Amino acid sequence: MLIIGVFVTRAFAGEQLAIAAAADLNYALSELANRFEIASGNKLTLSFGASGNLYSQIQSGAPFDLFFSADEDYPKKLAGAGVADASSLSIYSLGHLVLWLPSSSPFDPQKLQMESLTQPAITRIAIANPQHAPYGRAAMAALEHYGLKDKVSGKLVFGESVSQAAQFVQSGNAQAGLIAMSLAKSPAMELAGRFWVVPSDAYPELKQAAVIVSVSKHKKAAQEFLDFVLSTEGAATLRKYGLTPPAKP
């Protein structure tokens, strides 16, 4: 096995791309990365986390080539600080927030909508940490929008990233979650619960942007992958996970 491994590494001609990606892209981007690897011969390693955490890592010189954020602010800040190439900054999709309840829940999120959260049987509501995660900020904004912030603040538990928030509610440790639609549509969660799409006027738009990191030595390959994500094929895959294409400027 080891010998084969060494042989494959030697024979490998493409480039190695390190990609930092927002936790909500866990499934969508993995699928796109697989297809890109086959088509281009490049090798992609994906690191998922809360956008804010990835942002501070890149700010501190983490050796990533490309950064897919769950918002527009972090990539803009990186570009502003000269840590990322401003010319490469592109919005690749719009993220959507959903209210997710496990299928064992007695409440129907479609029917009760945000009122589900005020039910006494719901004692824990998982959201992403608003300090680092754009989806956490969207969740807080939505709670405020519906006048629920004070009513449910004692029930909130904070995931490290939106995927940890999803894990909290998927495992049943929290009874409800405000998470990314892209995670709710993943195979692991789709069968485990039901969700209601929070109307987009309830929180500031989640324009998800990507940017190439300045220290990258593989800018051409990084741009190729970014173009692939922005292509019709890329958009179709993103849309499958509820990540809709951004409105044309």
Added chain:
Amino acid sequence: MILQALALTLRLAILVSVILMAIGLPLGYWLASSRWRGKFLVEAIVSLPIVLPPTVLGFYVLVAIGPLSPFGRWYHSITGGSLAFTFRGLVLGSVLYSLPFAVQPIAAAFASVDHKLLEASATLGASRWRAFWRIVLPLGFPGVLTGFVLSFAHTLGEFGVVLMIGGNIPGATQTVSILIYDQVQSLNYALANRIALLLLLVCFALLALLYGLRRRSKWVLWGWQ
């Protein structure tokens, strides 16, 4: 915010080390005196948290206290609540996580108590219970104190398990180490530095006290010394 997290962390560490004394004394005594052939298995289990990544422990604790596990359901039927994202849940996770740091020094100290003293006390008619309180515990006390301080300090610095089962709730599960992590990730280096320095000093003072006391007497600090 800092004080709240610090108070919470201290409360957790004190509670955990007290509980670990209640577990560690009988378990340590048993490990030191038992001749059972399967003892090595218990020793291996007790030492597991030293080598296991906190994520393994955190993951299994989270599953175990979740509503789908028998334990989680049993707990819910008794208390009507869940241990996930609660202070009690952290206590449970930390007791498991710091177990070897309490048990190993205690067991080592008890094992080093001269057997002849115990035999002498037995010939004089003392029960094992009495021998434990009058001979084993006083002679092994340095090890007990070491176990107490180490489990206290280890719980202070706990991170991975808390990250996985805590849910980062200020006042309930947001410990100092989690707060530091949060502040670093938010690039609040000044605040992170203040809290980190505080934790560093507290841990250093504790260990300096421990090693300083040890210098004055022949204390067993670690099981392998």
